[in-house]
Structure formats: structure tokens, C-alpha cells
Amino acid sequence: MKLYIPLILLFSCAFSPKPETIQEAHNSYFQMDHKSSYDLYTHIFQDSSHSPVDRASAGIVKAKMEWMLYQDNDKAMQTLSSVATIPEEKSRQLQLKARILKSQGNYAEAIHSAQLAMDEATSDLDKYGAETMMAKYYLNSFTSSISAGKNFDRGTNEFKNAYDFMIKLAEPRQGDVEIANLLLGYALIAGDGEKAFDGWMSYYRLTQLNQIHPSLLKNPEEFKTALLSMDSTSHQNEANKIIILGLAESGFNHYARLYFDLHNKSGQSNDHQINDILLYTSFLDDIKEKTEDYYLKTVTPGSFSEQELKDQYLQSMIASAQNLWKNISWDEETPPFSREAFTKESRKRFKAVFKMLMANGYFGLHMGHIVLDDTRTISQYDQNAVFNYVSIDHMVSNGYSGWFWDGRAETGGWADDGESFLQVRSAYSHGPVRSWIKVTDSVEIAKTQEFIENNWQKDDSLALDNPYSYLPALSKRLNYDSEKDILDSLRGTGLAGAQLRLSFINRIEELNQESSIYAHEGRHAIDKKNGYNKRSKELEFTAKLSEVYFSAKPKYAFTAVLSPNIGDDTSHGQANLKLIKGLVSWMKNHKDEIENFDEERPLLPQMDKLTDDQLRAAMRSMDPLG
Numbered sequence: 300m301k302l303y304i305p306l307i308l309l310f311s312c313a314f315s316p317k318p319e320t321i322q323e324a325h326n327s328y329f330q331m332d333h334k335s336s337y338d339l340y341t342h343i344f345q346d347s348s349h350s351p352v353d354r355a356s357a358g359i360v361k362a363k364m365e366w367m368l369y370q371d372n373d374k375a376m377q378t379l380s381s382v383a384t385i386p387e388e389k390s391r392q393l394q395l396k397a398r399i400l401k402s403q404g405n406y407a408e409a410i411h412s413a414q415l416a417m418d419e420a421t422s423d424l425d426k427y428g429a430e431t432m433m434a435k436y437y438l439n440s441f442t443s444s445i446s447a448g449k450n451f452d453r454g455t456n457e458f459k460n461a462y463d464f465m466i467k468l469a470e471p472r473q474g475d476v477e478i479a480n481l482l483l484g485y486a487l488i489a490g491d492g493e494k495a496f497d498g499w500m501s502y503y504r505l506t507q508l509n510q511i512h513p514s515l516l517k518n519p520e521e522f523k524t525a526l527l528s529m530d531s532t533s534h535q536n537e538a539n540k541i542i543i544l545g546l547a548e549s550g551f552n553h554y555a556r557l558y559f560d561l562h563n564k565s566g567q568s569n570d571h572q573i574n575d576i577l578l579y580t581s582f583l584d585d586i587k588e589k590t591e592d593y594y595l596k597t598v599t600p601g602s603f604s605e606q607e608l609k610d611q612y613l614q615s616m617i618a619s620a621q622n623l624w625k626n627i628s629w630d631e632e633t634p635p636f637s638r639e640a641f642t643k644e645s646r647k648r649f650k651a652v653f654k655m656l657m658a659n660g661y662f663g664l665h666m667g668h669i670v671l672d673d674t675r676t677i678s679q680y681d682q683n684a685v686f687n688y689v690s691i692d693h694m695v696s697n698g699y700s701g702w703f704w705d706g707r708a709e710t711g712g713w714a715d716d717g718e719s720f721l722q723v724r725s726a727y728s729h730g731p732v733r734s735w736i737k738v739t740d741s742v743e744i745a746k747t748q749e750f751i752e753n754n755w756q757k758d759d760s761l762a763l764d765n766p767y768s769y770l771p772a773l774s775k776r777l778n779y780d781s782e783k784d785i786l787d788s789l790r791g792t793g794l795a796g797a798q799l800r801l802s803f804i805n806r807i808e809e810l811n812q813e814s815s816i817y818a819h820e821g822r823h824a825i826d827k828k829n830g831y832n833k834r835s836k837e838l839e840f841t842a843k844l845s846e847v848y849f850s851a852k853p854k855y856a857f858t859a860v861l862s863p864n865i866g867d868d869t870s871h872g873q874a875n876l877k878l879i880k881g882l883v884s885w886m887k888n889h890k891d892e893i894e895n896f897d898e899e900r901p902l903l904p905q906m907d908k909l910t911d912d913q914l915r916a917a918m919r920s921m922d923p924l925g
Contacts, residue, residue: 344382362378366395406439431478441488446556476502477729482498504808539558540573559576594703616655672687815859822846843875862875886917
């Protein structure tokens with residue numbers, strides 16, 4: 300599986316007898332060792348010899364684990380009260396407090412905490428997080444009232460002010476999927492068809508109707524027309540049905556139910572298509588709750604064995620599927636239920652993709668909805684292959700690891716039936732927005748530069764101990780320099796403002812998809828076509844060579860190889876280690892060709908001195924197709 304890890308910096312080395320560092324705690328957390336990482340975060344938080352920033356960061360994660368993993372809200376709040384005595388990371392502290400309050404249904408206090416987080420923000424990234432949170436929690440409070448059947452008046456000052464805030468938030472942020480998602484929800488409640496369509500288009504980073512792939516929406520013109528006429532009295536029932544069906548078809552099942560609830564208080568529909576959507580959305584809520592309960596029990600299993608928990612979970616999921624199966628509409632008699640038949644029918648009727656599997660060492664549900672189903676032809680060297688590319692979004696769950704990492708990382712996709720590759724869109728759509736902030740916000744830029752300056756010598760020490768180890772400063776520098784170069788290049792074309800922002804976001808997402816999907820998964824298709832029956836780590840090795848070699852920004856693609864998992868017992872970790880070893884060997888044999896090469900320093904930390912052509916040459920030298 301391909302992992303996209305945009306938001307966290309981690310060490311991959313084993314713990315040493317030296318004092319714990321925040322990177323070691325992050326590494327343990329990334330490995331999903333909740334006991335060890337919790338102890339490390341606790342020690343760092345309580346040890347005044349650590350920097351205030353590290354202590355505050357450790358305290359925040361400690362509190363989040365107490366709330367999210369151990370279900371101890373009181374202890375989490377106590378930890379946050381202690382963290383509040385540290386002046387750093389105030390906004391992040393308050394954002395976590397807001398999340399805890401919201402999980403308890405206390406929307407008013409959650410919104411107040413988000414407002415305080417906005418006031419305390421010292422960087423664009425913190426401000427973005429707090430603003431988005433406040434807009435989200437206002438919307439959650441409105442949708443909660445509507446779904447409960449309460450009379451909702453969109454003419455209140457509370458809703459008007461929240462909607463005005465949402466519009467101002469969205470105006471400069473076209474292409475931000477989280478903001479676009481919220482705008483769509485607000486606009487549906489407001490009866491603002493124009494803004495609803497803007498939000499829908501922005502969510503998928505589309506600007507023209509002819510860009511909409513039929514696998515996303517078969518009749519976009521009809522959907523747009525219905526949205527724009529949503530508040531008119533003529534043909535309202537017909538338009539409402541088109542809107543509900545269009546929202547569900549494009550993955551917004553919960554917004555389809557929301558829109559239905561706004562216009563119908565009975566909770567049921569005489570239209571079998573709409574009623575099926577309502578039943579399916581309830582099914583999604585049911586299995587999401589059961590899945591997250593299973594993940595919690597995986598953390599604290601009590602007296603049950605791993606297999607017993609898994610069996611209980613599977614039985615409860617089958618029961619939910621059987622209930623949906625018998626209640627949805629059928630043209631004739633309800634056919635016999637089977638897991639295979641349910642999976643096939645769900646994909647056909649609701650565009651759902653299910654996969655229950657072991658990922659990163661843990662069993663879990665990977666489930667989303669198809670937003671793109673297309674066939675791509677991949678050419679590499681003198682080889683080519685065709686593979687089916689499916690993008691899924693609106694995830695119910697992205698496995699135990701996606702839940703555990705809580706937005707810091709997630710599974711990026713998986714091969715399906717040997718013929719298709721399924722990409723999890725959210726693994727690629729959120730990162731570019733944060734990348735934009737990190738290369739345009741002066742506070743974030745200063746943090747990045749400070750980190751690199753403070754850690755590049757540590758990279759050298761790590762490489763002296765292990766020539767093939769993960770190097771945090773090098774990884775950070777490659778990532779920042781690549782993204783800064785992309786920004787400067789776009790600016791050089793005359794782009795500015797919102798156009799520059801959207802172009803940057805699209806370019807980052809495009810680069811990630813080209814390398815990690817088209818090049819990487821395309822290579823798997825080529826190897827399969829050629830009958831290469833290699834071990835998994837060998838297939839991952841050749842795919843990673845292609846991932847870097849065929850990227851327009853090979854150093855940027857290389858950051859996926861220079862990963863904390865180098866050398867672990869997964870196929871990706873072993874492939875990364877083999878590739879790093881090959882690169883170090885190539886650098887040793889070509890050091891006279893590397894500009895400003897320093898004989899006194901280890902090899903890998905100087906990898907950034909390679910030109911793009913030199914890095915590609917190193918990759919090709921290891922490739923059996925090269």
C-alpha cells in the first residue's frame with residue numbers, strides 16, 4: 300500500500316539511551332505503539348529540560364490520546380489545563396479542547412473554544428485550522444437540529460452570521476476540499492443554489508462542466524440547473540429530487556439526507572430511489588459507529604482475544620448489511636443475501652467500495668465511494684500497460700491506521716483484484732493545501748528553516764551511525780525546496796492571488812498522483828504484464844524506482860522513499876532500504892561528478908546536491924528495465 304504522510308516529521312531509528320526526543324515520540328506514534336508513544340509524550344511533557352514548544356506539543360498529543368484512544372475526557376481536559384500553563388501552541392491546545400467539547404455534543408462551548416483558538420493563532424496554519432473548525436462546528440450544530448426534526452429558521456442572526464463567515468472564508472480558498480465541503484453544506488441550508496454549485500465544483504477542483512467525468516456525475520447540466528432553481532416554487536419537487544439524487548451520486552450522501560430533511564419532516568419518502576438513499580445513509584452511520592468501536596477495542600481489548608474481537612466485528616457488520624439488503628427496493632423479490640452479492644450491489648447502486656483487510660499490521664475497514672473510474676495507459680522505457688484507475692472519496696473508514704493517525708497520515712490506496720488500483724482521494728487532496736501554507740506563511744517558513752538549521756548536523760551523525768537511515772532535515776529540505784521552486788515557477792508566469800493558490804494546489808496534487816499512482820502503480824501493471832513473479836519487496840523496489848525516475852520533480856518524489864519506515868519489515872520499508880543503498884553506492888562511485896561534494900561528510904546527507912538528471916541516472920542504473 301502507498302502511504303501519503305504530509306503532516307508529520309518522524310525518526311525511524313530505534314530508541315537510544317539518550318533523553319527522549321519529540322521525534323522519537325512521533326515515531327512511536329506513527330508505528331501505532333500507543334503505550335510507548337503515550338509514555339514518551341508524557342515524559343517529554345513533564346520534563347522541563349525540553350523546549351516549551353516540544354513540551355506543549357507532547358502535552359497536546361497526550362491529551363488527544365486520553366480522549367480519543369482511552370475515552371477519558373476528564374483526564375484529557377486535566378492534561379490540557381496543565382498544557383495551558385505553557386505559552387506555546389495555544390491555538391492547537393484550544394482546537395483540541397473544541398474537538399473534545401464537540402464530541403460531547405456541547406456545540407456552544409466548542410465554537411467558543413474555536414473562536415479563542417482563532418484569536419491565539421500565530422501562524423496561517425493555526426488560523427486556518429481554527430477558522431475551519433469554527434465553521435464546521437456551526438454547521439454541525441445546524442445539521443444536528445435539522446436531522447433531529449426540529450424547526451430550523453435560516454433567517455436567524457446566528458445562521459446568517461455563520462453563513463457570512465463561511466462565504467468570507469471560502470472566497471480566497473477555491474480548491475480547498477474541506478472549505479468547499481462546508482460551503483456546500485451551508486448553501487444547501489441557505490437555499491443558495493449558486494454557492495452550493497460553487498462549493499460542489501470547488502470540492503472536486505473543477506472550473507467547467509465539461510471537466511466532470513461521467514463516473515462522477517452522469518448529468519451535470521441537469522444537476523446544476525436544479526441547484527440554481529432550488530428556492531423557486533415552480534417544479535420544486537422535481538428539482539429537489541434531482542438535487543438529492545445528484546448529491547448522492549457524487550458521494551455526498553449525508554448532504555442528500557440533509558437536503559431531504561430540510562424539505563420533508565416525515566423521515567421517509569414515497570420515492571423508492573430517495574428512500575434507498577436515506578436507508579443507505581443510515582447504514583453508513585451504523586457501520587461507521589461499529590467500526591470505530593472495533594478500533595477502540597483494538598487499543599484496549601479487555602479480556603477478548605484479537606480473533607474474538609475481529610469475529611464479533613464481522614458478525615455485526617454482516618448484520619447491518621443484511622438489514623440494508625432486506626429494506627432497500629428491488630424490481631422483483633429480494634434476492635438471497637451473500638457478502639459477495641452485497642459488495643457487488645453496493646458498488647452498482649451506491650458506488651461504494653468495501654475492503655476489509657490487514658493494513659500496516661491491523662485489521663480494519665477501508666470504504667469509500669467512487670468519484671472517478673477511468674482507464675490509463677502507462678508507458679515506461681520501452682514498455683507499456685493499461686490499468687484501471689479508480690479514485691474513492693467520502694470515506695467511511697480508511698483502516699485502523701487512518702483512524703489512529705487522526706489525519707497525520709493515511710493509506711493512499713491499494714491494488715484491487717489485480718487489475719485495478721484504488722486511490723483514496725483524501726490522502727492526496729488535503730496535503731497540497733497545507734503545502735501552500737507552509738511555503739507562503741512567514742511563521743511556517745521560519746519554523747522549517749529553523750528545523751533544518753538545527754538538525755542538518757544531526758543528519759550527518761545519523762548517517763555516520765547508519766549510512767542508510769532516515770534523515771529528518773534532508774527530508775524536510777527536499778520537500779520545502781521542491782514546493783518553493785514550484786511556487787516560484789508559477790509566480791514567474793504572472794499568476795497571483797487566488798489563481799496562484801489554486802494553480803499551486805493543483806500542481807502539487809498532480810505531481811503526487813503522477814509519481815505515486817501513474818508511475819508507481821503503472822510499473823506494477825508493467826511488471827505483471829511481463830510475468831515478473833517476484834517477491835512483494837522486489838515489486839515495490841522497481842515501482843519506487845519508476846516513481847522517482849518518471850517524476851517531473853524527482854527529488855520531491857524521493858521524499859516518499861526517504862521515509863521513517865526505511866528498513867522495517869514491510870515490503871515498502873525493505874524496498875526503500877534497497878533503493879537508498881543503491882543510491883549511496885551510486886553517489887560513492889560518482890562523487891567526482893557531484894558539485895560541491897564534501898569528502899568529510901557522509902554520502903546520503905549530501906543527496907540534495909544531486910541534479911535531477913543525476914538522481915534519475917542513479918534510479919535507472921538500478922532498474923532492470925533501464
